[in-house]
Amino acid sequence: QVQLQESGPGLVKPSETLSLTCTVSGGSISPNYWSWIRQTPGKGLEWIGYIYYSGSTNYNPSLKSRVTISVDTSKNQFSLRLTSVTAADTAVYYCARFWGDYWGQGILVTVSS
Amino acid sequence: EIVLTQSPATLSLSPGERATLSCRASQSVNTHLAWYQQKPGQAPKVLIYDASNRATGIPARFSGSGSGTDFTLTISSLEPEDFAVYYCRQRSDWPWTFGQGTKVEIK
Numbered sequence: 001q002v003q004l005q006e007s008g009p010g011l012v013k014p015s016e017t018l019s020l021t022c023t024v025s026g027g028s029i030s031p032n033y034w035s036w037i038r039q040t041p042g043k044g045l046e047w048i049g050y051i052y053y054s055g056s057t058n059y060n061p062s063l064k065s066r067v068t069i070s071v072d073t074s075k076n077q078f079s080l081r082l083t084s085v086t087a088a089d090t091a092v093y094y095c096a097r098f099w100g101d102y103w104g105q106g107i108l109v110t111v112s113s
Numbered sequence: 114e115i116v117l118t119q120s121p122a123t124l125s126l127s128p129g130e131r132a133t134l135s136c137r138a139s140q141s142v143n144t145h146l147a148w149y150q151q152k153p154g155q156a157p158k159v160l161i162y163d164a165s166n167r168a169t170g171i172p173a174r175f176s177g178s179g180s181g182t183d184f185t186l187t188i189s190s191l192e193p194e195d196f197a198v199y200y201c202r203q204r205s206d207w208p209w210t211f212g213q214g215t216k217v218e219i220k
Binding site: 044045046047058060061062094096099100101103104105106 | 155156162168204207208211
């Protein structure tokens with residue numbers, strides 16, 4: 001049974017960079033795709049992007065200029081970086097396997113000074 | 114981007130009743146549509162993928178149908194644990210998008 005767990009700061013200051021890591025257990029990160037998704041009360045669920053274990057990525061055009069997803073196969077982890085955050089980036093961030101058959105529990109990230 | 118419109122926004126039903134949820138896409142998604150259930154404080158959980166296939170471990174009372182732009186999730190007889198928010202999600206075109214959700218509440 002694949003399990004995913006998000007980790008990272010729960011509070012980020014405006015204009016700074018949000019960084020989260022997802023650790024995959026119960027299975028190998030290879031040869032799969034892995035996703036980041038976020039949920040806000042206002043915009044609902046939003047697919048941020050996904051990465052293949054080899055490193056190729058696909059990002060939501062609405063966030064593309066600020067997002068980087070990377071993978072570390074040696075640690076069975078993948079990560080999300082979102083730069084220049086504002087209050088609008090306050091959300092519960094989820095990691096998931098590709099199209100969403102397995103999800104992490106989610107982590108609330110608040111953008112506030 | 115493909116917009117998914119779910120209706121109704123809220124469905125008030127009693128245990129044992131049948132629930133019918135609708136999801137309409139702004140353009141064809143073929144059968145690349147999934148349904149998720151979300152309970153408070155939890156991540157969404159996949160129920161149906163590719164429009165009509167039940168995910169592993171999902172009870173037979175959940176069924177999905179449709180193709181193109183119109184899809185339906187049916188819960189044949191509501192159990193107490195089925196009261197939750199349900200989302201549809203398309204992966205026909207990038208970016209993948211979700212509907213705004215239908216809340217199934219106890220009447």
